[in-house]
Amino acid sequence: MTAVPAPRIALLGGGFSTDDDGLLDDWLLGHARVARPRVCFVPTASGDAPGYADRFLAAFRPRACEPAVLSLFHREHDDRALRAFLLAQDVVYVGGGSTANLLAVWRAHGVDRILREALDRGALLCGISAGANCWAEGSHTDSFGPLTHLPDGLGMLPGSVCPHYDGEPGRRPSYRAAVASGDLPAGWAVEDGVGALFTGGRPVEVVTRRAGARLYRVEPDGRGAAVEHPLPVRRLAHPRTPL
Template structure:
């Protein structure tokens, strides 16, 4: 019997670039399929910013993993080598920046197709901000300057997502309006400090590095506009911030 790998995606509201405690990155590595995972950082959304790359390597070289970086603005791999490299990763970790630019560059180089294939083979896809936006059908973004919506994601996860839901002015109201008016489909509001793991499109686990941070489900209801529901998150580092999420969605 052929065993089909679970397709897994993690949305991060933090990590090495924002948090000093490392709790979300430790949690993430603990969900990899290998005890010493190969972790590829993809900084396309930041234009392969050198300081961002250095920050990743500093954080992950001290962990029990094999970190590497995929640079596309100075690409060194041909198509065959690029496919071999990406399909050989246990975790693909996408950094923040400009979501629209990220998707455009990926499509030019065929990375979008390769990431779908990697996911189908069991690679854990994840990321923060733009690196979370890219996996869904639609997202809330400032890629074009003002806060707006983007309906051109990879669609590996159904629905939409809004990063920085609790920390950036205007995010909550703008995302709720986009969902209420049908510009974005129902989705996930990710507060800073949260990690959400999806398996085959369904929420499997929600965690938080702070007691107050939550993952929220946002949807439109006829005659009532946008509605939202905070989901329970397991508090990392000891204690509980509610029970583990069960995966029920609206």
């Protein structure tokens, strides 16, 4: 019998849209299941902003991969073709924007169900900001203006996610308060510059392109507050760049 691959999800605190060194994107491609992976960028959370897709293609076309973009606001695939297209991808890379809007649009088009099937078949699912939030059971978001908790997600990654943990004012105390109160389940806080690979819902590798940046496990302490547990992290660098 063919072994069923353990589901893999990567949370990104950077990449082509925020960094100019390419370290996190190179690290990500190194975890694809084939040497020349098909990589689909999904910019739904930004309303399929054309400039966002253009930056992705400019960053990934020179790499050893086959990049593509899925637009749902200007959809070209019928249901059958959409499913075939997504299931053919080795990596699905989701961009930032509004987590709430992303979830609503995906559900309207059935993308949530297809991506669950892709995950079960061995595709690597990943993303930054809203593209990291969406995989969890709940997340910390500014989808509604002020920072708040969103107890909604695809549930492919157990617990909750908070992006930009050190990069945006108010993120850290607001997420800790949501976890402490039970508004969000215990989860993962991603600082900018970090990449975290999860297999079977557990972190198996954490890297950073920025000294001092971490991934934290944030849990209620049972006394009305939350506690952070930093995970071991490996610093990324270009081959000729000293640490």
